[in-house]
Amino acid sequence: MPADESPSARxxxxxxxxxxxxxxxxPPLTQPAPAGIALRSRPxxxxxxxxxxxxxxxxxxxxxxxxxxxxxxxTYERARRAWDRPLTAYYxxxxxxxxxxxxxxxxxxxxxxxxxxxxxxxxxxxFRKQFLAAVIGAGLMLLASRMPVKLHRALAYPLLLVTVFLxxxxxxxxxxxxxxxxxxxxxxxxxxxLQPSEFGKLALILWGADLIAxxxxxxxxxxxxxxxxxxxxxxxxxxxxxxxxxxxxxAIILTxxxxxxxxxxxxxxxxxxxxxxxxxxxxxxxxxxxPNRMSRLACMGVSEPSPDGGCWQAVHGIYALxxxxxxxxxxxxxxxxxxxxxxxxxxxxxxxxxxxxGLAGTLSVLALFAALGYAGIRVAGxxxxxxxxxxxxxxxxxxxxxxxxxxxxVLGLLPIAxxxxxxxxxxxxxxxxxxxxxxxxxxxxxxxxxxxASLAMRRPGVRWKTxxxxxxxxxxxxx
Numbered sequence: 001m002p003a004d005e006s007p008s009a010r011x012x013x014x015x016x017x018x019x020x021x022x023x024x025x026x027p028p029l030t031q032p033a034p035a036g037i038a039l040r041s042r043p044x045x046x047x048x049x050x051x052x053x054x055x056x057x058x059x060x061x062x063x064x065x066x067x068x069x070x071x072x073x074x075t076y077e078r079a080r081r082a083w084d085r086p087l088t089a090y091y092x093x094x095x096x097x098x099x100x101x102x103x104x105x106x107x108x109x110x111x112x113x114x115x116x117x118x119x120x121x122x123x124x125x126x127f128r129k130q131f132l133a134a135v136i137g138a139g140l141m142l143l144a145s146r147m148p149v150k151l152h153r154a155l156a157y158p159l160l161l162v163t164v165f166l167x168x169x170x171x172x173x174x175x176x177x178x179x180x181x182x183x184x185x186x187x188x189x190x191x192x193x194l195q196p197s198e199f200g201k202l203a204l205i206l207w208g209a210d211l212i213a214x215x216x217x218x219x220x221x222x223x224x225x226x227x228x229x230x231x232x233x234x235x236x237x238x239x240x241x242x243x244x245x246x247x248x249x250x251a252i253i254l255t256x257x258x259x260x261x262x263x264x265x266x267x268x269x270x271x272x273x274x275x276x277x278x279x280x281x282x283x284x285x286x287x288x289x290x291p292n293r294m295s296r297l298a299c300m301g302v303s304e305p306s307p308d309g310g311c312w313q314a315v316h317g318i319y320a321l322x323x324x325x326x327x328x329x330x331x332x333x334x335x336x337x338x339x340x341x342x343x344x345x346x347x348x349x350x351x352x353x354x355x356x357x358g359l360a361g362t363l364s365v366l367a368l369f370a371a372l373g374y375a376g377i378r379v380a381g382x383x384x385x386x387x388x389x390x391x392x393x394x395x396x397x398x399x400x401x402x403x404x405x406x407x408x409x410v411l412g413l414l415p416i417a418x419x420x421x422x423x424x425x426x427x428x429x430x431x432x433x434x435x436x437x438x439x440x441x442x443x444x445x446x447x448x449x450x451x452x453a454s455l456a457m458r459r460p461g462v463r464w465k466t467x468x469x470x471x472x473x474x475x476x477x478x479x
């Protein structure tokens with residue numbers, strides 16, 4: 001640089017050089033595009049939009065966008081909070097029990113009308129008997145739900161003695177009567193009969209729960225003889241009285257209840273396995289010595305009846321379910337109940353439900369039983385009272401095992417045991433003790449301290465007193 005150049009001249013030169021560099025780097029707006037490339041330009045008129053927010057920033061004035069999955073997470077949290085409320089088990093037991101009973105009444109009427117006409121009876125013959133049993137059962141359920149736990153424990157021994165006495169009367173000629181080859185009914189006069197073995201399930205649960213709870217309080221359950229005696233001998237006595245009449249299906253349910261009580265009592269694995277092996281050996285012997293039971297066992301998974309008519313009931317139960325489709329043929333439009341499917345309103349009412357209400361109807365029934373079973377497990381798991389734990393677990397085992405055996409037989413996955421679907425199939429002798437057991441579960445759900453407090457707060461008198469107390473606590477100058 002020359003020495004005589006002034007500072008102003010040097011600044012002017014620098015600005016000119018920077019301007020030239022800027023013009024070189026910035027292409028002119030009117031420069032033509034290269035061949036083969038089309039440029040997309042904005043119209044010159046109109047205000048330009050502000051640039052979109054990038055990198056987590058947002059335009060001013062706009063609310064922040066919620067993260068992905070926030071709505072689903074909120075819905076899950078609300079459902080979890082509602083599921084964990086103190087009265088969830090109470091409402092599940094009450095709602096599921098009543099819904100199963102009402103839907104069962106509808107299906108009993110639909111499935112039994114043709115059978116009633118075959119017997120020269122009115123089409124509502126079986127429905128009226130079931131409805132009367134449901135009304136009496138609703139009274140028993142309400143009574144059981146209002147009874148305190150101490151009164152339930154006091155009823156355990158009298159109920160067991162009365163049940164054993166009635167089961168002995170079944171074997172007395174002239175008093176007991178045979179239905180479908182099983183001698184397990186007592187004639188009450190008119191069209192009414194009584195099956196005492198159904199009440200034996202409830203009697204074993206209440207008596208067994210009271211017995212195990214007393215031994216737990218005395219710390220005797222650590223000894224195997226106190227674990228087995230007298231629970232297992234009394235249960236085997238009931239099983240023997242039932243098997244005298246030939247009703248193996250009820251005996252299986254009673255055995256499941258016994259194993260449920262032993263499991264809840266914390267029986268050792270060796271003891272539990274020993275009792276299970278003994279029961280399986282007896283069951284295998286009883287099945288092997290009976291051609292009727294062997295034929296039922298052979299019908300598992302069969303898709304066509306034999307030429308001599310064997311497995312007719314099992315196969316037509318599958319036909320009824322298969323013809324139902326997604327939503328069924330319509331209520332009352334079953335074809336299998338017109339003489340094709342035996343016992344459509346008792347043991348195989350689930351098949352008629354699948355034919356008339358379709359897969360949606362059968363899944364609804366399964367969901368109701370699942371809700372009832374979950375609520376029973378929840379009651380048994382959250383209580384501190386040992387009697388409530390054993391009784392709730394016994395009732396849950398009873399209803400769940402009987403539903404699984406009945407539905408499994410209809411689906412061809414299990415042999416036909418001849419047990420009704422709880423709260424759903426026709427039969428007053430099965431409905432009455434089951435509804436009493438549901439009332440028992442409701443009483444247990446109400447006994448939970450948190451549930452009791454929630455129910456107390458919902459009473460109008462308590463709410464009014466609470467509001468009046470809050471008003472009285474206000475300062476005098478507050479308006």
